Amino acid sequence: MNIETDHHDGTSDATPGGYEKQRRPGELVFCAFLALASLFLVWDAWGIENAFGPNGLSSPRAIPLATTLVMAVSAIVIFVKDMRLPKVAGETVRKDILPVTVVILALMLVAYGVALNSLGFLPTSALFLIVAIKLLARRGWAWTLAVSLGSLILIWVIFRIVFTVLMPSGIVPEAEFIQLFRNLLSGAN
Amino acid sequence: MDAILAFLTVFTQPELLLLVGLGTFAGVYVGAIPGLSVTMAVSILISFTFSWDVYPAISLMIGIYMGGVYGGSRTAILLNIPGAPSAIATALDGYPLAKRGEAGTAIGVTTVMSFIGGFIGIGVLAVAAPFVSDFALKFQPRDYMLLAVLGILLVGSLSEGSLVKGIFAGALGIAIGAVGRDPLTFTERFTFDIPLMQGGISFIAVMIGMFGVSEALMQLHHVDKDAVRQKISRIVPSLATVKKHLPLSIQTSSIGVVIGALPGTGGDIAALMAYDHAKRVTKNPERDFGDGAMEGLVAPETANNAAVGGAFIPMMTLGIPGDAVTAIMIGALFIHGLNPGPMLMVDQPDMFWFIVGALVMANVFMLIFGLTGIKLFTKIVEMPRAVLIPLIMLLSIVGAYAVNNSLTDVYWMLGFGFFGYFMRHYGYPLGPVILGVILSRLLDDNWRRAIISEREDLGRFFGGLFSSPLSTVLFIAVILIFVSQTPIWTRAKARLFPARKEVKQ
Numbered sequence: 001m002n003i004e005t006d007h008h009d010g011t012s013d014a015t016p017g018g019y020e021k022q023r024r025p026g027e028l029v030f031c032a033f034l035a036l037a038s039l040f041l042v043w044d045a046w047g048i049e050n051a052f053g054p055n056g057l058s059s060p061r062a063i064p065l066a067t068t069l070v071m072a073v074s075a076i077v078i079f080v081k082d083m084r085l086p087k088v089a090g091e092t093v094r095k096d097i098l099p100v101t102v103v104i105l106a107l108m109l110v111a112y113g114v115a116l117n118s119l120g121f122l123p124t125s126a127l128f129l130i131v132a133i134k135l136l137a138r139r140g141w142a143w144t145l146a147v148s149l150g151s152l153i154l155i156w157v158i159f160r161i162v163f164t165v166l167m168p169s170g171i172v173p174e175a176e177f178i179q180l181f182r183n184l185l186s187g188a189n
Numbered sequence: 190m191d192a193i194l195a196f197l198t199v200f201t202q203p204e205l206l207l208l209v210g211l212g213t214f215a216g217v218y219v220g221a222i223p224g225l226s227v228t229m230a231v232s233i234l235i236s237f238t239f240s241w242d243v244y245p246a247i248s249l250m251i252g253i254y255m256g257g258v259y260g261g262s263r264t265a266i267l268l269n270i271p272g273a274p275s276a277i278a279t280a281l282d283g284y285p286l287a288k289r290g291e292a293g294t295a296i297g298v299t300t301v302m303s304f305i306g307g308f309i310g311i312g313v314l315a316v317a318a319p320f321v322s323d324f325a326l327k328f329q330p331r332d333y334m335l336l337a338v339l340g341i342l343l344v345g346s347l348s349e350g351s352l353v354k355g356i357f358a359g360a361l362g363i364a365i366g367a368v369g370r371d372p373l374t375f376t377e378r379f380t381f382d383i384p385l386m387q388g389g390i391s392f393i394a395v396m397i398g399m400f401g402v403s404e405a406l407m408q409l410h411h412v413d414k415d416a417v418r419q420k421i422s423r424i425v426p427s428l429a430t431v432k433k434h435l436p437l438s439i440q441t442s443s444i445g446v447v448i449g450a451l452p453g454t455g456g457d458i459a460a461l462m463a464y465d466h467a468k469r470v471t472k473n474p475e476r477d478f479g480d481g482a483m484e485g486l487v488a489p490e491t492a493n494n495a496a497v498g499g500a501f502i503p504m505m506t507l508g509i510p511g512d513a514v515t516a517i518m519i520g521a522l523f524i525h526g527l528n529p530g531p532m533l534m535v536d537q538p539d540m541f542w543f544i545v546g547a548l549v550m551a552n553v554f555m556l557i558f559g560l561t562g563i564k565l566f567t568k569i570v571e572m573p574r575a576v577l578i579p580l581i582m583l584l585s586i587v588g589a590y591a592v593n594n595s596l597t598d599v600y601w602m603l604g605f606g607f608f609g610y611f612m613r614h615y616g617y618p619l620g621p622v623i624l625g626v627i628l629s630r631l632l633d634d635n636w637r638r639a640i641i642s643e644r645e646d647l648g649r650f651f652g653g654l655f656s657s658p659l660s661t662v663l664f665i666a667v668i669l670i671f672v673s674q675t676p677i678w679t680r681a682k683a684r685l686f687p688a689r690k691e692v693k694q
Contacts, residue, residue, distance in 0.1 A: 018616020020351070027615045034357070041364060041379065048378050057640045057647065060371040063633040064378050067363040074357040081353070097614055101409050106607060109402070109582060113599050116590070129579050136412050137575035147576055155583065163237040165591040 023085040025093045031079045038072035101136070108132060120170015125152050195542035198244065199550050205248045209547055212252020213554035219253065220260020222572065227257030229404055229581070231517045232396035235524055236588040243525040243540070248547050250521050254514060255551035258456060258497055259303045259559060262490055263566075266295045275456030275493035278464040282478060282485030289481060293563075297426040298483060299490045300559030302438055306491030307552040309442035310449065310498025315545050317450070318534070322506040325531035330638035331653065333507075335663035337628040337635070340452040340509045342670045344620045352670070354617045362625015363632060365390055372630070373637065385597055392520055392626045394589050394601040399619045400513075401585035402606025405578050407613055412574050425560050430483070437467060437484060438491040445492030449499025452509040456493035456500070463492030498548065505529050505541060508631060513620035516627045523627075 018024060045068045050059035091097075108128060115124045129148035137144065159165045160174070169175065199205045219230040230253055238246035261276035266283035279299065286295040328336075341359035342352075368379045369389025380386035441463035448459035467478075467488035474482045500511040508530035510516035522529050527540060534541055589602035609619055643649040654660045 018614065020616075024615060026611075030611050030615055044379060044381070048376060050374060051376055052374050057645045058637045060374050060376040060378060062640075063629075063636055064364060064367045067360045067367070070360040071357055071364065074353045074360065077353050078351075078357065081351075097611075099410070101412070102406055102610075105406065105409060105578075105582070109586070109603055109606075112586060113596060113603060116586075116599070117596060121587075125583055129583065132579035132582070133576055136409075136578065137573060148579075151576070151580055152583075155580075155587070159237065159587060159591075163591075164240065165237060165587065166594060167587060167590060 019088060021085065022088045023082050024088050024097065025091050026097050028079070028082050031075060031082055035072065035075035035079050038068060038075045041068040042072050044068075104135065105132065116170075117168050118170060120172050120174075121167035122152070122156065122172045122174070123170065125155075192538060192542045195539035196546040198539075198543050199248060199546040202244075205244055205547070206550065208245050208248040209252040209550045210554045212249040212254075213256035213551045214252075214558050216253035216256020216258075217260040217263070217555065217558050218256075218566070220257040221263035221566070222577070225577070225581070226400065226404065227254060227261070228396075228513050228517060229400040230257065231514065231521065232393065232400050233584050233588040235517070235521045236393050236397065236592045238521075239524045239592060243527065244543065246521070246525060247544060250518065251544065251547040252551045252554065254518060255307065255494075255497060255548065256555055256558070257514075258493055259300070259307075259490075259555050262299045262303070263296065266299065267292060275460050275496070276489075277457060278460040278489035279486060279493075281464065281489075282480070282482050285479070285481035286486070291481070293424045294426065295486060296563075297424040297560065298430060298434075298486055300424075300556060301426055301431055302434070302487045302490045303494040303559070304552060304556040305435075305438050306442045306445055306494035307497060307555065308549075309439070309491075310446050310495035311545060311548045311552065312498070313446045313450075313495075314498040314501050314548070318502050318506050318541065321502055322531045322534035325506050326535075328507075328531070329657070329660070330635040330642070331650070332657075332660055332663060333509075334632055334635040334639055335660065335667060336452055336503075336507060336509050337632040339663060339667055339670075340503075340511070341621050341624050341628060342667065343452065343454055344513070344618070344624050351616070355621050358612070358617050358619065359621035359625045362622040362627075363629045364625075365395060365622070366392070366626040366629020367633065371633075373634070390601055391589075391592055391598050392623075393524075393592050394598040395605050395626055396517060396520065396623055397585050397589050398602040398605030398607075399609040399612075399622060401581060401588070402603060403609030403613055403619070405581040405585070406606065406610045408574055408578050408581075412578065424563055434483065434487045437470070438487050440470070441466060441488040441491045442495040445495030446499040448492070449496030449511060450502045452503045452507065452511060455511040455515065456496040459492040459496040459499075460489035463488040494552075501544070501548070505533055505544070506531055508533075510624060510627060513623050516620070516623045519627055 018027070042065065045061060045064040048059075048061040048064060049055065050061065053059070055061050108131065112124055112128050115127075119127075126149060129152055130144060133148045134141070134144045137147075160167070160178075199209060216227065216230070219225045220227055231250055234250060234253065238249060258275055261271055262279045262283065265271040265276040265280035266287050269280050269284040271277045271280050283295050283299070286292065341362070342356065344355065344359070364379065366389075368386060370376065370380075370387050371378055377387060444463045444466055445456070445459040448454050448462060449456065464485060467484045471478075471482070471484045474484055476482045478485045496511075500515045503509045503511060504515045504519055506529075508519065508528070510519045519529055527533065527537065585602060585606070586599055589598045590596065592598060609622075612619060612622075639653075640647075640650055643653055654664045
């Protein structure tokens with residue numbers, strides 16, 4: 001009985017990725033990074049000093065030191081185990097782990113974060129959605145613009161007005177716009 | 190009397206009723222749309238509702254939770270992709286039924302059985318939680334510490350993949366939770382002398398990153414796959430079908446509640462154990478299991494919805510979540526100033542009864558929405574991923590920003606999103622990370638209380654472990670999980686959980 005054919009990549013919460021008996025491309029590097037980072041954190045945890053007494057079992061250092069040690073030991077165990085496993089045949093980092101689309105979208109997310117404060121929520125999101133949807137759906141401009149701007153307006157109305165979430169307004173005078181809208185409504189009454 | 194009034198709160202206020210309904214409706218779709226998950230939805234939602242009053246926010250989230258657990262079965266039946274871990278077992282017989290063109294019947298039976306299971310779970314929650322809570326007042330700090338460790342370990346070991354990776358993930362979560370100024374001594378921990386780090390890392394940023402962005406990035410691998418169209422006809426099952434499976438459904442619901450109530454085990458394990466149970470007790474199924482047996486649908490679906498009520502027992506009485514979703518629900522309660530644990534029942538019993546009421550209502554809405562609107566449903570599920578993925582990403586950013594109005598949280602969220610993406614690829618479970626973050630404080634505080642009361646003497650601490658039966662049991666359970674990684678246990682497990690083996694193939 002099969003559940004999914006090619007679902008070893010953790011696409012749903014139900015199926016964490018990875019293979020039990022094989023090693024995916026880049027897995028060893030990732031694990032080495034985890035091990036080294038954990039060791040660094042062990043060192044950092046060791047440096048936590050208790051200002052009020054000895055660095056005993058009840059000091060602020062205890063749990064961080066214990067957990068980072070657990071992290072380091074388990075990462076090293078995983079690394080050793082991984083080393084012995086055969087590679088998955090036919091998988092490459094470029095194709096299966098970090099395809100171009102993933103890299104582009106990840107960079108776009110970072111760019112979004114950088115632009116958010118200066119440009120403001122509406123322009124940044126509009127740009128993000130238009131480029132991302134155009135890139136992924138590869139359909140005409142009219143469709144892309146309609147879908148991305150339509151959903152952005154929907155999101156903005158729901159979150160700005162229903163949930164009253166304040167996002168950086170940037171170059172768009174959002175507050176003035178809403179006030180104008182309110183004035184119009186109250187004027188009509 | 191107060192309890193009854195609190196229980197009825199949700200029924201008497203149209204606004205709350207509407208929110209539970211809306212939540213359940215959204216939950217069913219969130220669970221059913223491939224690429225969206227309940228964990229993702231609730232973690233993003235927390236950041237939007239945190240400025241609300243407690244009651245409306247909780248109503249909405251309970252609706253989503255209940256609807257989502259059920260909704261996961263839809264994709265399991267229609268596409269053979271379980272929308273949630275708890276729907277893995279549902280796919281075993283649900284998908285073969287859909288392939289025969291009986292998707293409608295399968296969905297109908299699933300809905301009614303989820304409803305029955307849900308009610309049994311809520312009933313047990315209402316009856317048992319006050320007792321557990323009374324009992325929990327006698328817990329000592331070391332018991333809490335052991336329970337927290339046990340919960341994290343169980344989530345790590347029982348989800349698929351290796352325990353070592355689960356342990357790493359859990360420890361990472363605890364470490365993330367420790368970042369910032371230590372609440373007891375104000376000592377800086379893992380701050381690297383950066384002022385921004387002193388306040389710690391917002392756990393909502395971690396959650397949204399791990400379950401929102403990382404999942405969206407994962408979905409990019411499947412952006413070209415079309416949603417599969419399925420014809421769905423008659424959906425309301427006949428009374429005879431329901432009656433026939435009632436005895437089984439009560440048995441499997443009980444399994445669901447008990448498994449759900451154990452800290453660290455949730456709907457997924459419950460569903461698989463129930464499936465296994467059904468396989469053993471059904472003498473002459475009309476069709477073989479794995480080939481579209483109705484019993485194979487009834488068992489996991491009653492069990493996983495019963496597990497919802499069960500999972501709320503340790504969550505509300507001990508403050509220990511069962512799985513990633515309940516961990517996020519605890520996060521939601523924290524955000525609203527509630528402190529799940531034995532004192533919740535003493536300080537705010539009304540909150541408990543309100544939640545029970547909301548669960549009942551969500552369960553009813555689930556039945557209604559499950560059996561209607563099938564046309565709309567097929568439309569929404571066909572939403573192309575090329576649109577869905579950018580929208581999830583946008584919502585994740587807005588969500589991370591909204592909590593503290595700070596860009597730092599957005600960067601944390603993106604960082605954990607990218608990191609979670611690799612964790613998913615290489616088989617590191619994400620559930621334990623979230624559990625670790627949520628339980629970090631509880632673990633740290635209780636360890637320090639426990640060891641101080643033993644005058645910082647490890648020998649006395651271990652001696653103390655065997656002075657109370659509860660501590661002994663918990664300690665042995667923790668040890669057992671480690672033993673479970675040895676070959677002896679693997680052989681025993683193969684005999685105990687044959688259903689799990691099938692899934693892994």
